[in-house]
Amino acid sequence: MVKNFPGNFLWGSATSSYQVEGGVENNDWAEAGRQGKVPVAGRACDHYNLYEKDFDVVKELGQNAHRLSIEWSRIEPEEGKFDEKEIEHYRKVLQALRDRGIEPFVTLWHFTLPNWFAKKGGFENPKAPEIFARYCGFVVRRLAEGDMAKFWITINEPMVYASMGYLKGKWPPFSKNFFRFLKVIKTLISSHLASYNIIKKINPELQVGIAKNNIDFDSTRFNPLGRLVQVFRSIFWNHYFLKKAFGHQDFIGLNYYFHKHFGYKFYEQKSDMGWVIYPKAIFHLLKELKKYNLPIYITENGLADAKDTKREKFIKDHLTWAYKAMEEGVDLRGYFYWSLLDNFEWADGFGPRFGLVEVDYKTMERKIRPSAWEYKKICETNSLEI
Ligand code: IFM
Numbered sequence: 135m136v137k138n139f140p141g142n143f144l145w146g147s148a149t150s151s152y153q154v155e156g157g158v159e160n161n162d163w164a165e166a167g168r169q170g171k172v173p174v175a176g177r178a179c180d181h182y183n184l185y186e187k188d189f190d191v192v193k194e195l196g197q198n199a200h201r202l203s204i205e206w207s208r209i210e211p212e213e214g215k216f217d218e219k220e221i222e223h224y225r226k227v228l229q230a231l232r233d234r235g236i237e238p239f240v241t242l243w244h245f246t247l248p249n250w251f252a253k254k255g256g257f258e259n260p261k262a263p264e265i266f267a268r269y270c271g272f273v274v275r276r277l278a279e280g281d282m283a284k285f286w287i288t289i290n291e292p293m294v295y296a297s298m299g300y301l302k303g304k305w306p307p308f309s310k311n312f313f314r315f316l317k318v319i320k321t322l323i324s325s326h327l328a329s330y331n332i333i334k335k336i337n338p339e340l341q342v343g344i345a346k347n348n349i350d351f352d353s354t355r356f357n358p359l360g361r362l363v364q365v366f367r368s369i370f371w372n373h374y375f376l377k378k379a380f381g382h383q384d385f386i387g388l389n390y391y392f393h394k395h396f397g398y399k400f401y402e403q404k405s406d407m408g409w410v411i412y413p414k415a416i417f418h419l420l421k422e423l424k425k426y427n428l429p430i431y432i433t434e435n436g437l438a439d440a441k442d443t444k445r446e447k448f449i450k451d452h453l454t455w456a457y458k459a460m461e462e463g464v465d466l467r468g469y470f471y472w473s474l475l476d477n478f479e480w481a482d483g484f485g486p487r488f489g490l491v492e493v494d495y496k497t498m499e500r501k502i503r504p505s506a507w508e509y510k511k512i513c514e515t516n517s518l519e520i
């Protein structure tokens with residue numbers, strides 16, 4: 135059976151600056167790395183220098199869109215001082231995508247804080263929304279001109295950031311404090327609102343959204359307590375931020391990785407990181423997002439699979455369920471596999487292999503994995519044969 139996607143559907147893959155660029159020294163992750171609290175990204179994939187070659191690969195793989203992020207600590211290395219040289223770098227990066235006919239999705243903030251901002255309390259600082267919006271305004275004013283980039287994501291996975299950094303204590307600033315966690319969520323919401331307003335003021339035509347990591351909180355229908363708990367979890371984790379941002383989003387970016395069942399359930403399929411593989415969840419989550427009445431892009435979906443034995447089926451199964459959601463009225467407009475390249479997986483370092491493209495971190499050589507050629511067939515034919 136062939137499933138044909140709409141003609142203008144966007145097919146791509148995603149990365150983020152600190153995870154792939156290399157040479158980033160001036161942010162909180164690099165600092166925590168120097169202190170031995172987290173692994174060090176160091177040269178990462180050297181994408182800062184090799185981006186043209188990497189975009190040749192994106193093109194070769196038949197993708198018509200690409201999601202990347204801007205490293206705030208490069209653009210604003212000191213408070214209020216903006217580095218034109220780095221803006222020029224990202225202008226070239228976006229131009230390189232345009233030259234290849236690839237639509238950029240630009241994330242303004244993907245987890246890493248410039249050191250000066252971290253020292254000021256980061257997103258706990260009540261002035262953070264103003265500070266963040268000033269940075270976003272600067273970048274967008276410089277980079278959105280002449281149709282260079284139409285799609286902008288202000289914040290990547292706010293709940294994951296708040297939870298890993300302020301509740302679980304695994305990421306900078308390594309706090310385990312529920313009140314700080316709530317405070318950061320609140321400030322991230324205000325930061326999104328402030329940056330949305332500034333971007334729309336610069337150019338109302340630009341499409342601005344958030345990349346939201348939503349979890350499929352499941353339970354059997356025979357467990358009323360389980361169901362209730364899962365509904366509350368979903369209201370808080372999946373919808374609180376989106377509801378607060380209501381009226382200040384032109385699209386929703388869905389990052390899907392997690393399905394959580396209330397109580398024990400055996401799952402046969404897991405990724406190299408032990409994450410359950412449960413493609414139907416993407417259908418549940420997309421259907422849940424329908425009520426916002428906004429276009430949706432799957433801005434991340436992927437797995438760590440070093441041997442590349444599960445990735446092809448993973449992509450096809452998730453797309454099959456995403457397609458079903460579209461058949462049921464969900465306005466889904468694009469899919470970005472995470473990730474284009476193997477990269478720095480935060481506290482897990484370089485172990486997990488998420489890439490469509492394998493990276494040899496010693497030689498920086500790239501090798502396209504077999505599953506990427508299968509994904510290419512989908513991207514190029516704009517259809518999925520199952
Ligand atoms: O690598 C991360 C990315 O930075 C944010 N979303 C989830 C990915 C896999 O853990």
